[in-house]
Each structure stands twice: as C-alpha cells, then as structure tokens.
Amino acid sequence: MPWNEAALTEDLGLGPLFETMAQGDPLVHSVARVAILTGVGDDIDAIRYRQDVLYDCLDNPGVVRAMYAIVVAAMERETDTGRSSLARNPDWVLRWASTSIEALLGSLEQLRRVAESSQSDFSSAGVSGLMSSLIRDLDAGYCSSVRDHLQRLKFRDGIEIGVSLGQGNGSSDHVLLDPPIRGPVSWLTGLIERFAGRRHSVDSFTLDPADEVGVKALASLRDQGLSLAAQALGEAADHMRSFLGDLHKELAFYVGCLNLHEQLTRIGAPISMPQPSPPDEPRLAFDGLCDPALALTLDRRIVGNDVQADGMGLILVTGANQGGKSTFLRSVGLAQMLMQAGMFVSAESFSSSIADGLSTHFRREEDAGMESGKFDDELRRMRDIVDHVAPGAVLLLNESFAATNEREGSEVAQQIMSALLDWRVRILCVTHFYELAQSFRDRAGDDVLFLQAEREEDGKRSFKMIEGEPLRTSFGEDLYDEVFRAENPDDGQDAEDESTRSVSEPDDGAAEHAADSSGRASVPQVGRR
C-alpha cells in the first residue's frame, strides 16, 4: 500500500467508491481498495492488459460471476483452522492436506468445465490464458494420478526412510522412500511371525505397546521421516489454495468493476476506458469528467468538466467558493488512480500520463483552533510528501497552508511548488491565495494552466471549470448573499440547493454541483477500443 493510503482515501473520498464496488462483499472491498490504491505501477502494458480483461468481463458478466461463485464456495470450505495448530505434526498435516487437496481439486475441475464451455466468448490474453491453463493442467489423467498418490500417502504398509549418522551418531539426512507395498498381510500371519520370532533378527525390534517412552521415541523418528513428505503435501495444498485464493482476488476485482459499472450505468453517469500515456511527457485531457463517488452518493448524474492540459506541469484552480473546485480536484485524482488500476473512469474521455505516485495535501479541519499547531501539522504533512515524491508524481493541493495568512502561506507554497515543478512533479493546486496564483502568472500558457470555477453573470455557479486568470476575490460576498437569501424561502431553487447540501460536503457546494446539465442524458457504454 502507498505510504499515504489514509490521506488518499480520505481526500479523494474513496470509501463510498469501495462500498459501491463491494456491494457487501468484504473481499471485493479489500481487493478493490488495494487495487485502486496501489495501481499497476508505471506499466502501460499492464494497464492495457487489465483493460482488455475488463472489456471481456463487461461482455460476459454471467460467466465471470459464475466462476467467482465456484471459487467463493471453495474458499469458504477451506478454513484456516489447521495450519498453525496442525503444522506441528507431520501426520496431521498429511491427513489434513490430503482432504484439502481432494476438495480443491473438485473445485478446479468445476472451473475447468466452465472454461471448456465458454472459452470462445473471451478474447483477452488474461482470461483466455487462465481458461486454457485450466483446461490443459487439469486433464482427467492428471486428476486421477493425484487421487492415486493421495491413497499411497496414507502409508498403510508403514514407511521406509533412508538415513545416515549425524549429530551424536543419531539418524540424520532422512529421506522418505517409496511407500512399501507388502501385499496384504493378514493379522494371523503377523501373529505367527511374531511367535516364531522369525522377524526378530538382530536387525529388527518391536516395542512393547505399553512402553510409552519407546512408542513416543519411535513416533518422533517416524515424524522425522514423514516431515519432508508432509511439507511437500502441505505446501502443495497451500499452493492450490493460493492459486484459488489469487483467482478469488482477481475475480473479486472484476466483480467489483462489474458492480461499479452497473451502478454508474443505472444513474446514467458517463463511462469510458482511459488512455494512459508514458510518464515522460505531462499529459492530461478529458471531457465530461465526473467524480463518480459524489454522483453515487447523490444517486444522480452530475456535471462533468472538460480540460485540455497536455504539456502543463501545473494546473492552478482559483475562483468562487462553493464552485466545485474540490470536487474537480478529487475527480481528476480519482480518475488518475482508476486509470492506473486498469479500470474505467467516469468521463466521456480521459487521457493522462502515468503518474509515479499520487499525493494529496488537503486542508484539514480537525485541528482548527490550535493555530500554530495546525500550520505545523500542514508543514509536517508537506514534508512527508516531499520525502516520498519522485519525478513524474502527481500532487493535488487543496487550499494548502490556509492555516496561516495569505502572504506567508503563499510564500511557503510558492517555494515548495516551484521546487517540485523543477523536479517534474505534476501539480494540481486549488487555492484562494491570490498572491500564490499571481506568482506563477509569468508561466501561464507555458507550463502552467489557470482554471477558474465558472461564475455566471448572475453570480450563480455552473460548477464548471473554465480557463482563466486568477481573480482577486473568491466571491465571498456572493456566497454570503446566497446563504442569507436562502434563509428567506422565496426562492425555491436556492432552498432546494441548501437542503441537498447537507447530505454532501458543506465546504464545497458539492450538492449544487449535482445540478443537472442539460443534454447529456444518454446512458454511456464502454466501447471497444
């Protein structure tokens, strides 16, 4: 997991997204969380590989869910009861592993049958690779050979071990030999032999079963001989289990994607497969980009944003309060993460260069009141980020250093940002510090893009970001007017906005953001590239 897992989860509002993907399945939840937070690294091919599998899954949701059900059933049977307590004794491990392998083999055969019947419906390297290996590696001959060995591993005719002299001249270098097959020896033959003393040569001895010390000592010697086979069989069971466990997790990821897709489709949110590009050149361009977490919370379609910022190292967002700046920032960060996890994003289109790590530095409210402590805390978090940041990383700044005054905060932020930009860190910065924005004005259009939260003539927010130079005020008066007018319920529109606001984020006006923009009603489909 990335070092800043907690901050990313909180700042980008990942929790609700994981919930939607999980639909109550805890494994899907944890897999989605890991997949999205860690991504696939800077490997475009790996992203495309997952995208291909995802296309397959979206085309055959029934098959994917059926395979998932088989694996879930297998894993539910496999409890972890044994390993720790049983692992102490080879006999137990042998017995437990045999039972386990028997059952796992059954599930694998079920999967093989699914693969045989639907292999032709899948074209991605990932899924067809899996299916052909199931068909190839679990042929009937192999399965019966495994069952045969499981019988022999019951050692009905005793065990044979080869040894040499070791520590204290005791037995060492134990090698378990082929299980002996002596043919059926009746209890009567055994009895006669014992009485006749025929098998009591110099080279053999039989312990009195009442000799507890001796019996225990013999068991310990026997364990020594069995331990390697027990290890091999125990590990084999573990490998089979971990094969199914991995499959469990992988399928869980795609089941999570299917769940998310269903939900986004239901509310009519745009969906598209993003276009990753190499990290060398900063790229970022999108149309109709939404924050799916917010859309799902509001349970309706929300306004998307269009930006063309290829070649830009810094995107500075200024402008009206409650104008959707934070939501905008979150939507970009989230899309970047989803892209790097090989998933679809909620946008008409989205392309971006791969980021070597994503960091967020968002204003935090919790420790308000301790002024110096808060600024300290902001600097400490920033230092953590700088400690971890690498060229090609993406950094999202949301009202950083707002804990101090504008002059100080701007100076601190400006120095940090300039240094990081020189290190090719891509920065998206939302700020109401005019001084800060102003200090990057010379670079506008060069490698700095200025955006503003759009403010229409009548002062209403469209919740869209448009290109534009920083403005000196953040339209606090507007907000003041709006809030105070809302208390006087003669304007229905505003009153409704106010009521929705309470279910989302009060600092951001996210609820208003949900106001429908006309003309984008069609249910989006993910098309093949």
Added chain:
Amino acid sequence: MNALIDTKPSGAANERTNSGHDDRRPMTFRSVLFPDGATAVDQSAAEPGFFRDLNLDQIVAAITKGREEYDLTAFFHAPLDQVDHVAYRQEVMRDLEDAALISRVKSFAESMRTVRAYLAKVEQLTHLAEKQRWFVDAAELYCDAVADLVDYLSQASVASRGLWQLRQYAAEYAASDEFRSRRDEAKQVKAELATIRYRLHILQHRVEMLPYDGCDDYSKEVEGLFARFRQGDVEPYTFASTRSDSLNKVELMILDRVVQKYPEVFARLDAFFHEHQDFQDGLIADFDRQVQFYVAYLDYIGRFRSAGLRFCYPRVSHDSKETHCSGSFDLALAGKLAGEEGAIVANDFDMSGDERMVVVTGPNQGGKTTFARAFGQAHYLASLGCPVPGRRARFLLCDRIFTHFERKEEIADLSGKLKEDLARIAAILDEATPRSLVVVNEIFSSTSLRDAIVLSRKIAERLNERDLLCVWVTFVDELAAHGDQTVSMVSTVEPERPEERTYRIIRRPADGLAYAMSVAHKHGLTRNQIDERLRS
C-alpha cells in the same frame, strides 16, 4: 608455513615509532589486552564510583550485552595507567577495524562458542557412541577454527604488537605435529562414520533395519506432482522437532545395532576420545575471550558510525594537560537516541596552556550535563584504550575520575544537603592527585545565590591550587570569569526559536542575558524591534 614471514605493518594503521617493531620480536604472545601479559585484572572489580554519574554503566552494559559468557565487564572496570598499555590496545583495535579481519575473528569466536556447547554435551551424555561423536565433532571444529584463523592471519596485514605476536604463536601452534595429527585423525574418524548408511522400515511398533540401496526420494515425487500449482512461495511447514539434542530410546537402540555392525569404526572413535581429552590450548582460549573486548566495543560504536557519528583514537599523555576533542558527544545519549537522524549534537572542547577548568553555564535543558558527561566519558574510554567520540582528541591519561552530581533524593533537608555537598567535595579534594579529573554538576543549588557564588569561588580556588582538570556545570555565571585557568563555555539557543535547544555548547563568556533576549525577540520586544515598530 608462511606465517613466519613478517608481514610489513601498514603505515596508516601504525602510529607507533619504528622502535616498536623490533621490540616485539623477542616477545612471546601472552595476552591481546596487555603488552606484558602479566597485568592481571581483578575479575570481581566493582563498578567505579563515577560510572553511574557519567552513564558509563549504561554504556558498558550496552557494549557487553549478549556477550555475558565472556565476562567482559571486569575489563571495562579496569582503566590502564600506562601510556604504552593504551597504545598496545589502540594498535589491536585499529587492526580490528579492518572489516575482513574482524569478521574472521568473529567467525572464530562463533566456532569456539559451538565447541564449548559440544563439550558441554559430552559432559552430560553417558552413551559412549553418542558422547564420543560430540567430542570428535568438537575437536574437529576447534582444529578447523584455529587453522582458518592462522591461514587468514598469515596473509592479513597486521600492525599491532598484540595480533602480530598472536599470529606467530598461533602459526607455530598450528604447525606443531600434535595439532596436525589430531586434526587429521578427527577428520579420518568422521569420514568413516559418514560412510555408514541404512534404511529403516517402520510399521506400527516394529522397526527393521535394512541395507540402504539408494532409492528415490518420495517427497520429491510428491513435490513434482503438484509443481504445476507452484507459484511464488508459501510459508514453509516447520515441524516442532520432537527430537532433543540427545538421542531418544529408539535411536539409541538403533545406534547399538549400528555399533555392532561396524565395530572397527567405533573402536577408532573410542581411541580418539581417549587420546585427545585436552585438545584446547590455554592461550588460544584466552585470546578468544579477551579479543571480545575489542569486538564488543567496535560492534557497539559501529552502530553510531553508520549513523554518521565519528570516532577517533585519542593521543594520551602521562603528564601534559593539553586537552582537546573536536566533535565529542555523549555516547550513552547517542545510544538512547539511536536511529533518530541528526539527534546527536557534537561539541568541541579545548584546554591549553594553564587552562584547567571548563565552566559550563547557560539555559537549562541546553545540553550542559550531557556535555560534562561526554567529557568524563571520553577520558575514561581513552584510558581503556578505546576510540572515543570525536574527530580528533588528546587527553591526559587520568589516574582517577571524580564526579559530584546533584542528588535529587536528598533535597528535603536543605542545610543537610549543603553540608553533604561540601563534604563530598572535600573528600574529592582529599583523594585527588594532580592527574585526576573532576566533573562537577550543579552543586549548591539548594543555597542562596550569594552563598553559591562565594562557595563556588572557594572550591574553584582549591581545585586550581591542585592543578586539577575539571568540568563544572553551574548556574553561577561569576564562576566562569574566575582567572586564567578557567574556560567559559555556554549552552546556546536559536535566537528565533528559543524554545528549541541547539544542545550546542560553545566557548564564550557567560552571558545570562542571551536566553532572555532571545525570548524577547520572539515576542518582538527587543530594542531594535520596538524601535522599528515605532518608526513605521
């Protein structure tokens, strides 16, 4: 045997005069800790009185931790009183700074540890074939360890008298007929034991021994069967061995039968056991223990070195009181803060000419006591022949160290405390010689300032009369300006942030206002600040 060839000492590692080379030739190896080998260390020597005040108890405990079997503490309680003895140890320590050499010495020690463990088994066991096997294993391991060490030393660059003599001694020992034939014999016996192999068939309570005919490993077959599921590693199954170090009843029954089958092999084992009872050499065993003094110390300071802290070999003198150390720090504190980057602040100290007394003043929590401790520690560690914290250092080789630290628990009885303070100082003055070092930390805090000034001056005069080296931490600024023998040092604060201590102690006149002014500055109330504000 090339071990007799005199490997030239490397110049860099050897600070001694040339005459040293010739001196060592006729000497025979006695001890790696003492040049004449005769100096005995009282193994029950109690901890010196100042250990606790200087936190040397913590340092020594940390150094010797995990090496209790060597009983090294006594060596750390016994400072050396001759410059040449210090040099002898410094030479050995410098040699052991060579990573390859010390790692050889460590693996030798590891082998010797195992040898001792095996011999303990021999003592405890009764079954002959079992007991004797441990014995021959121990003997072989010992011989191999000695031979390996000799091999390595023969081509290693060794500059110290101690290791040079050891090399010569060990080489002769390893070349002796006795040693060589013992080693060969041990190997022969073990080779024969290794040829014995057999097969066991176990069915319920019956065990049958059969000839071993090299059948296949069935567990490999099982592994192969499931190889197709193998991806990545799973946690291996480790079974709690139900086997103890000693053979159990069944194994002994089997062993009895093996002995019957191979009587010649076990007769040779028996003969070896009886012929080589005392296979260890006394001086080699002593070396094994004593060299741990160096290994322990180097391992200990290695942690700090890898955190960027520096150590150096001090020059010690029997009579000169020129005292210098750059980049000194408190080793006990460094131990506590280990891992916290940049946590340790190093300081310099310097006394030349008539200077004898360092008076440390300044804000509390500014590292004054730490400074005084570092000063005392450095002198003591130097007298053990150890490298000390710092980049460069020279010290007087003190005969005694005296400390007088505030005792908190007695604060209740103020007049009694003042009296006790004075009595302790009197006792120190009584016992101290001109070669002693005195570390005084905040005394007279229980009395009035006027009393403290007067008493401190009087005591300082007495210390100076005795020409004693002294570090004195005090709140009495007046003491810092007390004559030519006094060096004033002050703990400092960052002017902008007086609440953050720098722990830097610098040489400058005591100035009680420095701290107050910096606090004023923080609040914008210095003269200049007020002036500027009024002007605007």
